[in-house]
Amino acid sequence: xxxxxxxxxxxxxxxxxxxxxxRVQGSASRAQIAAETGLSxxxxxxxxxxxxxxxLVVRSDVTVTGTGVGRTPERLxxxxxxxxxxxxxxxxxxxxxxxxxxxxxxxxxxxxxxxGDEPWERRLATAVRFIDALVVNxxxxxxxxxxxxxxxxxxxxxxxxxxxxxxxxxxxPVRVENNARLAGxxxxxxxxxxxxxxxxxxxxxxxxxxxxxxxDEPRLGASGSxxxxxxxxxDPNGPLCRCANRGCLEAYVGLGTxxxxxxxxxxxxxxxxxxxxxxxxxxxxxxxxARIGLVLANTCRxxxxxxxxxxxxxxxxxxxxxxxxxxAILRHLxxxxxERLRLRTAELGDLDGALGxxxxxxxxxxxxxxxxxxxxxxxxxKAPTA
Amino acid sequence: xxxxxxxxxxxxxxxxxxxxxxRVQGSASRAQIAAETGLSxxxxxxxxxxxxxxxLVVRSDVTVTGTGVGRTPERLxxxxxxxxxxxxxxxxxxxxxxxxxxxxxxxxxxxxxxxGDEPWERRLATAVRFIDALVVNxxxxxxxxxxxxxxxxxxxxxxxxxxxxxxxxxxxPVRVENNARLAGxxxxxxxxxxxxxxxxxxxxxxxxxxxxxxxDEPRLGASGSxxxxxxxxxDPNGPLCRCANRGCLEAYVGLGTxxxxxxxxxxxxxxxxxxxxxxxxxxxxxxxxARIGLVLANTCRxxxxxxxxxxxxxxxxxxxxxxxxxxAILRHLxxxxxERLRLRTAELGDLDGALGxxxxxxxxxxxxxxxxxxxxxxxxxKAPTA
Numbered sequence: 141x142x143x144x145x146x147x148x149x150x151x152x153x154x155x156x157x158x159x160x161x162x163r164v165q166g167s168a169s170r171a172q173i174a175a176e177t178g179l180s181x182x183x184x185x186x187x188x189x190x191x192x193x194x195x196l197v198v199r200s201d202v203t204v205t206g207t208g209v210g211r212t213p214e215r216l217x218x219x220x221x222x223x224x225x226x227x228x229x230x231x232x233x234x235x236x237x238x239x240x241x242x243x244x245x246x247x248x249x250x251x252x253x254x255x256g257d258e259p260w261e262r263r264l265a266t267a268v269r270f271i272d273a274l275v276v277n278x279x280x281x282x283x284x285x286x287x288x289x290x291x292x293x294x295x296x297x298x299x300x301x302x303x304x305x306x307x308x309x310x311x312x313p314v315r316v317e318n319n320a321r322l323a324g325x326x327x328x329x330x331x332x333x334x335x336x337x338x339x340x341x342x343x344x345x346x347x348x349x350x351x352x353x354x355x356d357e358p359r360l361g362a363s364g365s366x367x368x369x370x371x372x373x374x375d376p377n378g379p380l381c382r383c384a385n386r387g388c389l390e391a392y393v394g395l396g397t398x399x400x401x402x403x404x405x406x407x408x409x410x411x412x413x414x415x416x417x418x419x420x421x422x423x424x425x426x427x428x429x430a431r432i433g434l435v436l437a438n439t440c441r442x443x444x445x446x447x448x449x450x451x452x453x454x455x456x457x458x459x460x461x462x463x464x465x466x467x468a469i470l471r472h473l474x475x476x477x478x479e480r481l482r483l484r485t486a487e488l489g490d491l492d493g494a495l496g497x498x499x500x501x502x503x504x505x506x507x508x509x510x511x512x513x514x515x516x517x518x519x520x521x522k523a524p525t526a
Numbered sequence: 527x528x529x530x531x532x533x534x535x536x537x538x539x540x541x542x543x544x545x546x547x548x549r550v551q552g553s554a555s556r557a558q559i560a561a562e563t564g565l566s567x568x569x570x571x572x573x574x575x576x577x578x579x580x581x582l583v584v585r586s587d588v589t590v591t592g593t594g595v596g597r598t599p600e601r602l603x604x605x606x607x608x609x610x611x612x613x614x615x616x617x618x619x620x621x622x623x624x625x626x627x628x629x630x631x632x633x634x635x636x637x638x639x640x641x642g643d644e645p646w647e648r649r650l651a652t653a654v655r656f657i658d659a660l661v662v663n664x665x666x667x668x669x670x671x672x673x674x675x676x677x678x679x680x681x682x683x684x685x686x687x688x689x690x691x692x693x694x695x696x697x698x699p700v701r702v703e704n705n706a707r708l709a710g711x712x713x714x715x716x717x718x719x720x721x722x723x724x725x726x727x728x729x730x731x732x733x734x735x736x737x738x739x740x741x742d743e744p745r746l747g748a749s750g751s752x753x754x755x756x757x758x759x760x761d762p763n764g765p766l767c768r769c770a771n772r773g774c775l776e777a778y779v780g781l782g783t784x785x786x787x788x789x790x791x792x793x794x795x796x797x798x799x800x801x802x803x804x805x806x807x808x809x810x811x812x813x814x815x816a817r818i819g820l821v822l823a824n825t826c827r828x829x830x831x832x833x834x835x836x837x838x839x840x841x842x843x844x845x846x847x848x849x850x851x852x853x854a855i856l857r858h859l860x861x862x863x864x865e866r867l868r869l870r871t872a873e874l875g876d877l878d879g880a881l882g883x884x885x886x887x888x889x890x891x892x893x894x895x896x897x898x899x900x901x902x903x904x905x906x907x908k909a910p911t912a
Binding site: 338 | 746749751753754759816825829
């Protein structure tokens with residue numbers, strides 16, 4: 141999700157190292173900065189003094205999103221007053237916008253549900269309305285990180301149009317990723333997957349997708365399509381999937397398949413039924429958990445990951461789901477490390493995908509946070525085509 | 527397969543960087559060394575001059591194992607006259623020993639087939655006899671890399687005993703890994719997987735195992751058991767596997783299952799039957815290919831790898847196997863990148879596992895190649911307990 145950093149003078153490189161560390165971590169002490177960058181304490185102190193004079197960095201005990209309060213008054217952070225980042229998620233049925241400062245603090249968010257057939261022009265207009273309402277000073281906007289369903293490598297013309305429209309309207313870089321991956325990136329950055337150096341994140345929604353973290357890095361794959369857990373085939377003779385293959389995990393456990401099986405209109409209904417021990421709901425969640433567990437067990441055989449985070453709406457089923465998934469993993473892996481596997485549900489709720497858009501920007505070393513990038517001066521050329 | 531390098535003075539660090547590059551690559555020009563280490567040309571020249579004075583490094587146009595002739599007389603390599611490395615593979619039915627110099631040139635090899643019930647004492651005695659015959663000057667031995675079947679994290683007492691015996695007899699470090707992984711490491715270093723930065727290597731033998739390469743690095747997993755492709759479950763109600771699970775890939779395509787289906791005593795018999803278009807042999811290889819292809823397609827969904835190498839005895843079926851595997855991958859992935867996937871058979875033949883032992887030592891930065899490690903002075907304490 142990052143591209144190689146352009147070459148800079150050594151001094152600027154060291155400053156950039158410190159800024160990038162602060163931007164990825166939210167805040168850090170001088171000692172931590174020295175330890176993680178390999179720079180000497182003296183160099184770090186000199187750089188910190190310089191960055192504080194320029195107003196880019198402040199002393200901070202600010203809250204880091206999702207991790208509670210800061211620990212010591214000696215920490216440094218990027219200046220929260222200076223710049224903001226917008227994260228947008230376009231899911232199949234929702235538009236979500238969050239605005240965050242560069243210290244990872246969420247300044248505001250807005251969500252609108254819509255039907256599955258909502259035209260993209262209206263989705264875009266919703267996003268623009270939300271961004272305009274949330275970003276008080278447009279000149280403070282650094283970049284937009286945007287999540288959409290489907291593979292990014294072959295993204296559709298309409299997504300490219302949305303991306304271009306936002307870039308032109310706000311005069312900032314726009315970065316696009318698959319929305320399930322972004323939700324995983326947010327959980328890895330601030331949620332249930334923080335402190336997990338290797339991780340399978342599974343997003344269980346209408347579609348089933350995910351993100352793979354290996355050695356503390358998101359793995360996008362040779363053509364950018366890694367993490368397609370929803371289209372792992374668990375039975376070549378199974379039901380037809382909307383991807384045109386047979387027996388994909390998504391064809392069994394996507395919400396569009398699961399909810400009708402229990403006559404539930406929403407995941408909330410399903411959870412209610414589970415809470416009152418409805419046998420049909422229990423059978424459905426157990427069967428889903430068995431299939432999810434099979435795919436996770438096979439993933440463990442191949443990758444030997446230590447942690448799994450279950451996210452997306454179906455994760456609201458909480459222990460009902462986790463129990464069924466764990467049982468299946470234990471059955472398939474039994475003595476082979478299944479008991480060491482950490483299995484958690486996601487923590488960031490419905491904002492996860494949009495928060496992942498913020499994380500995408502924060503991790504992107506090609507986006508300058510200290511000053512406007514070259515595209516900043518582009519005029520607002522078009523109004524949204526609502 | 528490497529552990530963190532101990533801290534050294536900057537000068538020694540730079541020398542070590544150059545030595546490690548030469549040891550992993552076999553040989554390199556000064557320009558390549560500068561480009562890959564990030565050191566200046568002047569520094570590289572100074573280091574090279576120093577290393578040549580010490581006799582550790584020589585000018586070289588030597589052949590690099592598996593990659594043909596050297597390209598320019600200006601290349602540097604480790605001094606082949608100085609030190610040797612032993613690779614040993616203990617498979618279920620064979621002991622293989624190779625001896626290589628530090629420029630990756632194979633100096634000799636020996637193989638002995640045995641029954642599946644051969645006691646470990648006899649296997650060890652065979653290995654010792656081979657090493658004694660192949661290593662003319664025991665003082666020149668740097669280390670032994672050894673492959674054994676099964677998971678290394680929970681390796682058996684007998685394997686630990688073999689490891690200790692070799693370490694004591696030769697007074698050198700002994701490194702142990704799963705033999706299928708080592709075969710993959712050899713293919714990645716010198717065979718069909720060279721130049722492939724991400725790779726699934728599958729070893730199709732009595733057992734089915736493999737190695738995963740991501741971003742040019744072998745991935746061992748959180749508990750060291752990644753790459754267990756043989757125990758990916760393809761049908762929870764399938765046949766019992768020797769690992770006590772059901773429907774593992776190995777339970778379908780392990781040689782112990784496949785060969786009896788066609789009445790073949792060996793893979794050679796199976797290949798003969800395929801070459802004369804025997805319908806039963808074709809049906810068996812097609813069914814095996816379909817299952818191997820399913821596991822590989824699912825691996826691609828999760829990891830999006832660009833290359834697959836099929837190794838082990840069953841890979842002798844060559845195009846018969848590759849065709850069936852490719853067909854299955856295309857069926858499961860169709861429009862999603864299947865045509866970009868490179869699918870090859872292994873190149874290194876029966877020495878692959880033992881060569882992987884050499885590669886394991888060459889990649890291990892904790893093993894000094896310039897001088898004997900601290901354990902060198904240990905006397906030969908025991909004769910092999912044959």
